[in-house]
Amino acid sequence: MSYLRRAERFLLTQQQINPCRFADADQISQLPFRPSPYWHTLYRCRHLGIHRPDDSMCNWTARILTKEKLYRQKCLGPALDTGHGTTSLRSALARAFEWFDSGAVRSMASEPKDLGRTRQVSICPIGDIYTVGHALRDYTEWTRIARSPGGHYNNLVLINHHLVPHLANLPLEKFCASHLRDLAQQVLETPPRYGFSEYKRKVGIETLTADELRRRKRTFNSLVTILKMAFRHAWDNAAIQSERPWRCLKRIPVNHTPRTIFLDRDECRRLLAHCTPALRDLVLAALYSGCRVGELGNLIVNDVGRQGFGLRIGAFKQSPARFVFLPDEGMAFFLSKCEGKSAQDHVLLSDMGKPWRRQHTQLFRRAVAKARLPRDLVFHGLRHTYASDLIRSGVQLEVVAKQLGHASTTTVSNTYGHLAEQFREDQIRRRFNPLDADQATEARRRKPELEKLWSSLQTDDWRHYAHVRQSPLTSGKSLATPVREVSQVFDAAAREISSVQM
Template sequence: MPRQRRSGFSSRSSREKLCASDAPEWELLSPGIRLGYRAGRGTRGQGGAWLAASRTAAGKRVQIRLGRADDVLSADGEAILTHEQAKEAARAWVKSLRSAPDAQPALTVGDALDRYLEAREAEGMKSGYDARSRAKAHILPNLGSLRVADLTLDRLRRWRDAMVKAPKLLRTSRLATKRNTRAVDISDEEALRRRRDTANRTLTLLKAALNWAHRNQLVEHDSAWRLLQPFHNTGAARVRFLDAAEQQRLLNASEGALRDLIAAALMTGARFGELARLTVRDFDRTNGTVFIERSKNGRARHVPLTAGGAALFERLAAGRASLDPLLRRDDGDPWKPAQYQRTFKAALERAKLESISLHELRHSYASAMVRNGAPLIVVAEALGHSGTRMAEKHYAHLAPSFVADTIRRTAPDLEVAASTVVLLARPAAARAGA
């Protein structure tokens, strides 16, 4: 189960620590329901107030005062409420708000995506920069305003197919008036495979949001997207990784904060988001580990470090407060998605390495372990996978195996010398006759 974030005002003692202010503190109870606590400047002797907030069918934010908190007087369940009673009152208020005759608007695809991602956050899961960016780029412009009830199999199929032929979106300045794009040559089999794989990933996100809406009884039927199948044979991309010499070349070609980020990725196998969220207290000097509190699948894990990895994090943590980020940019700010891409690409060019993504350093970490004899279950645990399926898919061919050893020992092993046959030119008469 994902870890639930503890409320900052669930107890009297925690509420006493809040600064007196007319601006309330808010807690997300579930998608669309927030509970607030306001410790007013002139009401300290009476206790704070409980509030609830939600949105109407038209999207307008509404707020209500539920009662006073049991900071001073004991709760009576009506005018004075405990934290749990306030939560129940907030849910009851939102339920009555939504049950009004005109409170059931037509759910759009954009609404379904927003509520689905909000629900994932409430459950302790990261919605992810990739999910929101993917929805903004590929789903919302074409389907966002459509009612879910109006979706048809044909409409969704045409949308899926159009993504394959659409120009590839490139990074664009915020000040630009036009989005940078690049035409895609779909006659190239690899380019076509990649575009279909992108379409499948986007379809998976859309289906997840629509299925969530169906399970939560926001829509009646799911046949339109349930019957739409993804493109087949699109997952055969070659997993790329750097060997030890290439890893060192990349480190030598980078500097400063980027070099620390690359080194941390190579010596932990962690994803960029996991690295960016690391704080000083996540580094355990005694045991030589880093603690990944929140990962893609919600599972926490401890990553043991080599001597080089421990030395890296020891240097990064030296003289820093426990809640400071371990990895920072050269200007001292925390890393954010996409901020490293330009300098990372330049480092690859200086090192004369093929273009890879920062995420593929994770593959380099795993492949090095497998080649050095680590069992796949250990590799899966280090990467934070729930099983060995992904490790077997990507790295099993690197591990010593009975099958590979037997083939190398028994298969034909011939020495093929360079050809010494010289092709003679054909006579002119023969060429003319031909």
């Protein structure tokens, strides 16, 4: 890609995330004189600046950060006409990128890194040949409108981390099962990246644990889903003539792992004790209702106790609007938060008096750490806590599913069904109809022995009561019909991990 093209692409990106404060001559002319340049960050370790020490000099300047943590600068041309012509922002960016990519600079400069939150696919596909990169770009432009912000963002992160480096330039018509096999191998060797953490080097498959292998399989399935949707989108829009690229995309079977990171009542109280006042209200709201943080952030006074004994929850993500019933304790809590507010006011506000959006994340992590709770617990774990408490108290899965906003009990059963073991045990013991008179008499004779055995098996660790561990290395029943070459890659990885663990 030419330096001018890169400058144009960067300007389009800046319009969305970080506008340059000296993008035109009027803005530059208003900058006060000073000996040091004004800097605008292009990427981490790459900057563009204006040096305006007096009225006789005003130049564009580029800057890099070296590996020794020192800055190096280069003059790019006049930014204002002081008798030597002018250079536009676009041209200055092109010259800056050309200097950044020169051999001398690349050998001493630190690696550039993108700023802030991912907002688009990190490619700019060009040319008449429709590539995988074109398909991903077109698909994500559609998901920006059609999907929730969170789902769209997650897609972008996976695409940029796993798909762009290896598949972006491949003509889509040529995509086949061998490329899917290579993707499986690459996913196995590529460590996950969370947030703004550093990129990690590839790892050997033999170093993976069984649980890491299971997670890699889930990542692979997510990528297959993204590719299939993108390729189908391209097919539907007549960008390709062959069905093969999307028909060869098949998921692989992977064992489901139930949720185990949630809290009992003592742990809930410890968490609440270390929350800020506003966060405490948000946490209580989640524990009383099982609602997502986004649903609670959108809750207004008019949604509380108007259509029934509970909350009206508006449509969120892909879930339709629903009504969540509350216990007396929860209803009293929400009514107390509505006092003195008008019908359209938000029920819950942050410590700064603003509606909750994403401000809770760091506050919640801090509270979890202070309460010495599992480090992996996130706010969504309170939703799991709500569901798990209902299920182990004997509430039917259908009721829990409706409270959570799920269309069926399948998700609830897969995610929390193992928590109903003690309830299931109690139902079997009390409700089984006597079958054989002699054995019924024997049971009555052995009643003290049976009660002693039952008491010895009871435990406070209700998360794992009667839990039979399934190996992540073997796949259970699944409707997935993977490509044979892909199955061989993951099966070989499972055998290698098993041989290391033996």
